[in-house]
Amino acid sequence: xxxxxxxxxxxxxxxxxxxxxxxxxxxxxxxxxxxxxxxxxxxxxxxxxxxxxxxxxxxxxxxxxxxxxxxxxxxxxxxxxxxxxxxxxxxxxxxxxxxxxxxxxxxxxxxxxxxxxxxxxxxxxxxxxxxxxxxxxxxxxxxxxxxxxxxxxxxxxxxxxxxxxxxxxxxxxxxxxxxxxxxxxxxxxxxxxxxxxxxxxxxxxxxxxxxxxxxxxxxxxxxxxxxxxxxxxxxxxxxxxxxxxxxxxxxxxxxx
Amino acid sequence: xxxxxxxxxxxxxxxxxxxxxxxxxxxxxxxxxxxxxxxxxxxxxxxxxxxxxxxxxxxxxxxxxxxxxxxxxxxxxxxxxxxxxxxxxxxxxxxxxxxxxxxxxxxxxxxxxxxxxxxxxxxxxxxxxxxxxxxxxxxxxxxxxxxxxxxxxxxxxxxxxxxxxxxxxxxxxxxxxxxxxxxxxxxxxxxxxxxxxxxxxxxxxxxxxxxxxxxxxxxxxxxxxxxxxxxxxxxxxxxxxxxxxxxxxxxxxxxxxxxxxxxxxxxxxxxxxxxxxxxxxxxxxxxxxxxxxxxxxxxxxxxxxxxxxxxxxxxxxxxxxxxxxxxxxxxxxxxxxxxxxxxxxxxxxxxxx
Numbered sequence: 001x002x003x004x005x006x007x008x009x010x011x012x013x014x015x016x017x018x019x020x021x022x023x024x025x026x027x028x029x030x031x032x033x034x035x036x037x038x039x040x041x042x043x044x045x046x047x048x049x050x051x052x053x054x055x056x057x058x059x060x061x062x063x064x065x066x067x068x069x070x071x072x073x074x075x076x077x078x079x080x081x082x083x084x085x086x087x088x089x090x091x092x093x094x095x096x097x098x099x100x101x102x103x104x105x106x107x108x109x110x111x112x113x114x115x116x117x118x119x120x121x122x123x124x125x126x127x128x129x130x131x132x133x134x135x136x137x138x139x140x141x142x143x144x145x146x147x148x149x150x151x152x153x154x155x156x157x158x159x160x161x162x163x164x165x166x167x168x169x170x171x172x173x174x175x176x177x178x179x180x181x182x183x184x185x186x187x188x189x190x191x192x193x194x195x196x197x198x199x200x201x202x203x204x205x206x207x208x209x210x211x212x213x214x215x216x217x218x219x220x221x222x223x224x225x226x227x228x229x230x231x232x233x234x235x236x237x238x239x240x241x242x243x244x245x246x247x248x249x250x251x252x253x254x255x256x
Numbered sequence: 257x258x259x260x261x262x263x264x265x266x267x268x269x270x271x272x273x274x275x276x277x278x279x280x281x282x283x284x285x286x287x288x289x290x291x292x293x294x295x296x297x298x299x300x301x302x303x304x305x306x307x308x309x310x311x312x313x314x315x316x317x318x319x320x321x322x323x324x325x326x327x328x329x330x331x332x333x334x335x336x337x338x339x340x341x342x343x344x345x346x347x348x349x350x351x352x353x354x355x356x357x358x359x360x361x362x363x364x365x366x367x368x369x370x371x372x373x374x375x376x377x378x379x380x381x382x383x384x385x386x387x388x389x390x391x392x393x394x395x396x397x398x399x400x401x402x403x404x405x406x407x408x409x410x411x412x413x414x415x416x417x418x419x420x421x422x423x424x425x426x427x428x429x430x431x432x433x434x435x436x437x438x439x440x441x442x443x444x445x446x447x448x449x450x451x452x453x454x455x456x457x458x459x460x461x462x463x464x465x466x467x468x469x470x471x472x473x474x475x476x477x478x479x480x481x482x483x484x485x486x487x488x489x490x491x492x493x494x495x496x497x498x499x500x501x502x503x504x505x506x507x508x509x510x511x512x513x514x515x516x517x518x519x520x521x522x523x524x525x526x527x528x529x530x531x532x533x534x535x536x537x538x539x540x541x542x543x544x545x546x547x548x549x550x551x552x553x554x555x556x557x558x559x560x561x562x563x564x565x566x567x568x569x570x571x572x573x574x575x576x577x578x579x580x581x582x583x584x585x586x587x588x589x590x591x592x593x594x595x596x597x598x599x600x601x602x603x604x605x606x607x608x609x
Contacts, residue, residue: 053520083522093513095535106531110522117527159517166521 004028004064005169005202006052011061013047013226021047023226025061029170034196034203036217036234038210040246044226045206049172052204053085054078066169083110086163086201090175092155094147100158101143104130107165126165133161136199137191153184160191164199171195173205177212185209189216210237278337279326285336286329287322289364291315296371334360398580402588410567410589417566418593420484421552424491429545431496435461436503437529443507457500465497473559484565491552491559502544503537510536543605550601557590 006029013022021044029035037045050056051071052063058071070081086107094103105122108129112122122130134140137157142150147158156176163171173192177185193216196203207213213220214234222230222237222245230241237245291314299305329335338344339357352358382388435457437443444454472490480486515532523531560568567590574582 055516055519079522079524081522082520085520087517087520089513089517091511091513093517095514095517095531097535097538098531106518106523107521109518109524109527109531112527114524114526117523118530162517162521172520 005031007064009062012059034218039223043223086168087172088159090178096148104161107162133164170202274341278341281337282326286326287319291318399584402585403581413567417556421556425549428495432499435500439504440507461497469494477563482563487559
């Protein structure tokens, strides 16, 4: 097993409307890393994450996940790759009107027959696993609540449990705390840290706040206008780099 | 975030299309104005012809003359086509109604109103004539003293109507449910193959929906014989196309988030639809379906008039015999069930919101 779980080479993404979202992006992700991607809105961060698990098609370039180029995979093979990559979103994207437990169980859809999943027949083993992951994110006792009745932070924790249910090698987090208040943001980031350190899941996370980046990231890459402009240690981002990434007018905002 | 947008047409293309649309709008409106002015204002009002002759030359001349006028006025501020396509600079501070093209449009609407009155033969004299008022009095007296002797029979017919509407709704439901997915643009525009299916489904839904249930009832009463079954089939067909349309619009309005989340777990497309789409649409679907049942009960009475069975058929029979007291009772029964269904369906729809 090589040390790199993900190798991105010369990745290009041009949307059908002509937007050139990613320009010749190359980087590696090491096993067990907490990699944070920073950059302005529209710099291509979300696109990059979605190219990794093929929610978006790439235009050209390679993405090697465990040594296999995922960009050309189709059908079952592609879904198999997706099932090994968990993802959480800014808007949590839980299934409304379903219970917390069902939402977590849905993380395992790839390993469930279509018939069984349409009938909602989840095995006892899966249920036990789901409860275990809910315990990890401290939501024991909320299993029977409707997911859309929880607070934002709780919903994001359900989403983390759902992603864990996939037993992922990588967890993609697309602005996981952008719709949360500062205190809740830290709590959610701490759960991501826990997943990263205790379960050994590689985390790739888009973030806006540099204070969070310095606290949680083991490594940082920065995108600007679809290009990779910085790669390195989060503590090495000084004033000058900050202005290069975010523009001359930018002033750093901290959350504590 | 809908990033996979449909490719935008180049700006030049868009302008050219708008230009031709504007010309066509102008030509059509002027041809219409010329034709209506000639047929109604000249022939009916000035010449007072009771029956005007019609030849295909008239619309052709109108089209020619309309094109000339449209071309002459196209570059002026009187061009409605350019106005509606946003090609005339409009001062925000001024009301749109003060623009010359808007005034012209208003004049055309007034012309249409005058033409409409003459075509519908609106006549106050006949409305208020002595013989007419006498007839109205006779029928209203009979209607207001309903004959309760046929109440039992009417009630059974009404129940038949309600069940017929219910079965029509229930049978149409699974078909509409499936077709709804195929008629939803956001699910079908991913590949050329699916987009073709989408267009075909939309085409057939539009056609079957644009044919009134009344017409379908006539067709089916010949096919399967006069009776509730024919009426049920007619309602069913119309319900499938209407519900599928409403369902598909609901699918087009859902948020992409849960779909993305389900795709990210590696789920099969069928699973993505079942868990990413369906939970977002169940309640609106339920609401539409109940509303459809309500509509079907109303339509079932109308369809009965052409032999679709139920209370409508009864109404037609007594009306044919000019038994106005019995008709009065039937009207009473129909009004009550329509009112009751309307009330019940609005209450149910409110409580599941």
